[in-house]
Amino acid sequence: MERIAARIMLLDGWRRAALVVVSGAVCALALPPVDFFAPAFLSFPVLVWLLDGTSGDPGKRWSRGLRQAFFIGWLFGLGYFVAGLWWIGNALMVEADEFAWALPLAVLGLPAVLALFYGLACAGARLLWSEGVGRIAVLAASFGLAEWLRSFVATGFPWNAIGYAAMPVPLMMQSVAVVGLFGVSALAVFVFAAPALLGTRRGAVLGLSVAGVLAALHLGYGAYRLSQPIGEADSTKQLTVRLVQPNIDQASKMNDDDRIATFEKHLRLTAQPPQPGHKQPDIIVWPETTIPFILTQNPDALRQIANTLKPGQLLITGTVRSEDQGAGLAPRYYNSIYVIDSSGQIVAAADKVHLVPFGEYVPFQDILSKLGITNVVDLPGGFSPGAKRSLLSLPNGLKLYPLICYEIIFPDEMTAGMLGANAIVNVTNDAWFGNSPGPYQHFQQARLRAVETGLPVIRVANNGISATIDPHGNVVSGLRLNAEGVEDATLDFSISEKQARFPVKYNFWLVTVLLLSVGVFSRSGFISRGN
CATH class of the missing domain: 3.60.110.10 (Carbon-nitrogen hydrolase)
Structure with missing residues (x-):
């Protein structure tokens, strides 16, 4: 695993660009109707290792590393959104004689715009990038914030947020009632990216343990909530x-x-x-x-x-x-x-x-x-x-x-x-x-x-x-x-009278603060010394 990680980190040019686009596209297999979330455990470690490669040269200018991180995130998003949203072009073909010219804008243009948010996520994570589990935490927080921004900037379009990849069936949907879609998105990225720690060994025990606990809580809470009655029936x-x-x-x-x-x-x-x-x-x-x-x-x-x-x-x-x-x-x-x-x-x-x-x-x-x-x-x-x-x-x-x-x-x-x-x-x-x-x-x-x-x-x-x-x-x-x-x-x-809740957006901010705190402590060396 370390050898694979090292080779990916050292990629440059078209090989690096091709790998990150393919990684994003493969991640889209987690979306309906395929609902196969396992590829996300490959896509996000590759993304982490490629971002590691932007910080590997001590002589490299800080701004250059930031630009490279943004470009990697943008390419990842481009692959993800083209693979997940190509079907939007079908709407233009209903009246093809009038709108076929706009097909490239729908199939490539919209994904290119949405990918900007993932570019910002990776650039933002690069600001607090460190070794070990801290970089996984800041990447997760940055993706959660990017999905939140995507929900309202320019009228918003939060379609296919990363969190949906972790919620294909009711057993895995219940966590959204606690931390909301953007909180699930952030935690999902942490879990999906955690295997990247096997490629560098630093923080692997801590990071994989936390990811395992999060996955267990995700499934355990789902099982618990599904076992509970929705409410008392009222025949009237x-x-x-x-x-x-x-x-x-x-x-x-x-x-x-x-x-x-x-x-x-x-x-x-x-x-x-x-x-x-x-x-x-x-x-x-x-x-x-x-x-x-x-x-x-x-x-x-x-x-x-x-x-x-x-x-x-x-x-x-x-x-x-x-x-x-x-x-x-x-x-x-x-x-x-x-x-x-x-x-x-x-x-x-x-x-x-x-x-x-x-x-x-x-x-x-x-x-x-x-x-x-x-x-x-x-x-x-x-x-x-x-x-x-x-x-x-x-x-x-x-x-x-x-x-x-x-x-x-x-x-x-x-x-x-x-x-x-x-x-x-x-x-x-x-x-x-x-x-x-x-x-x-x-x-x-x-x-x-x-x-x-x-x-x-x-x-x-x-x-x-x-x-x-x-x-x-x-x-x-x-x-x-x-x-x-x-x-x-x-x-x-009648069940809604007992079940209806306020939005859970405040819990998302709590998740974000916790993840960013891990990133800050890791960058300061506190967590790495503990490992």
């Missing part, structure tokens, strides 16, 4: 929820000639009799932007919905909402959720707050539109963001926390404003991304929000993956990717 708050997954091709959804057929397909699926073992659905949920016209301008569509729903049933649907701004001004459009009762009345609504750049709106539109850059979603002026996030208050007394599409990937969207909610409802349309890793990755992130918040998640996607998820991240019932049909599930909405 048990309702049957129907998930409607129409599996409509994205090109058809955008075709004006298919709009009526699309709407009628949702009505037919909604009207199906209850599935065996379930009573008549109380709540029916349709996916994001399901209704292919402005519903408030089409009273006949509301009548059709009312005629389809049974008395007392509620429909929750994604739709486009328009708002008139007055004479001479174009209306505003919102990506919204409506709750419609069996009389055809809209009884609750919420707008999407966190929009997708270049998908739902164009930043600096006045400038970029002159260059021919437009939204992927064909809508005049794009969508406008909702003013604030609010609960959907249903006539039956339930309160749902609405998240549209990728809003559910942001841990910071899980704010105190969700307290009092009985469940999270997430409607989305992943048909843009075809049969690719994208829908699987999106679904895993939705499961983690259930564990993080202690709330069940009702998730409905046009082509999947649709499911009801309990507060432990277990799938209660669902429909696989590209399946067409409905799925009925009986949910107990």
